[in-house]
Amino acid sequence: MSRIAVTSEGPTLKDMVDPRFGRAGGFVLVDPETMEHEYVDNGQSQAMAHGAGIQAAQVIADSGAKVVLTGYVGPKAFQALRATGIKVVQNLDNMSVGEAVEKYKSGHVDYASHPNK
């Protein structure tokens, strides 16, 4: 299974999911089988006045992840992710990165067809 990206407030599986996509602190890239993970900082997009979501979408595309778990995705970022075939799961805030990945693995999530922000 390919890696999934989770918007995160910090670098570990214990950190909370950052509800924002474009302005997330960073992304934890997780291999759902082994739970091995790596952290990509999103500081560059966070500081942007405009287009943070698009920049963040590019970071995800470049990471090779095929699924994003997050809270809210704006319309432009959604469009960008969709164009690249990256699937989005929204409304996964208020839990840790590890919990979000478990929820995803259990199959109790829906892929979003529209941006929720």
Added chain:
Amino acid sequence: MDPKRKSNLIVSIASGKGGTGKTTVSASLACVWKKPVLAVDLDVEEPNLHLFLNPEISHQEKIYLETPVVDESKCTLCRMCSDLCQFQAIKVMGETLLTFTEMCHGCGGCLAICPEKALSPGQRELGILSQGSSLGKISFLMGSLRVGEAMSPPLMTIVKKRMMEILGKERADAIIDAPPGVSCPAVCAVMDSDLIILVTEPTPFGFHDFRLAWESFSSMGKPMAVVINRAGLGDSSVYRFCDEKKLPILASIPYDRNIAQAYSKGQVVARLSPELEHKFSDLARELQGYDREAAYA
């Protein structure tokens, strides 16, 4: 100062917030101006100067911004364009180059830099430029932003360019009705003027926004002056501030129900009574005689 238009005075009428009476001051000044004058509505998001001046529109044109269109067969995904674009309006995502036309500022950088000539110029409609005249003596120019268009400065820049062309030909002065606020569009509107008039109410809220406007405009080093609307309301903080900063208060328009009513009906305040007409004529005379050098001293 640009020697070509030394004889043209450009006055911007601005305010820290909407609803201060900025537009009625602009319209009144245009009506009593002694020299030929061009009234320019640069409040492109909500233009309403025409409601007061009732101009006859003789010319209208759609204004476009040049935005990139990708020829995928030529694009090698080299990312030179997306690395260049500061606005995230063009982006390589995986195996595709995406454009976000609505975020493009039309700088043309990506078109110039693409080594494969994979980008060609397309268009985004910004809005409409209208030209006409009012009462036979006021030339009129207005920009109206397309509904859904998020950026005003590109359209404003084109309206200002047209303004300069007209001033170059007509030897007229210009009165600009600037958008309210202190953000990028407001600064864009006033930055080419010789003089900025801030319209404010003497209330605590009015003062707060007035002060922000003064702060953001004063860095441009242009002379500023103040017109107080609805004088008699509120407190003395605006007056004290003007005194402290040596900002001349050029006129004060009393708080009056008749004026408020006339305003809501789109009547020009300067036409309401001989007294008000005098007030605005004096103001116009003062502005026309405005000594630019002295104002900087």
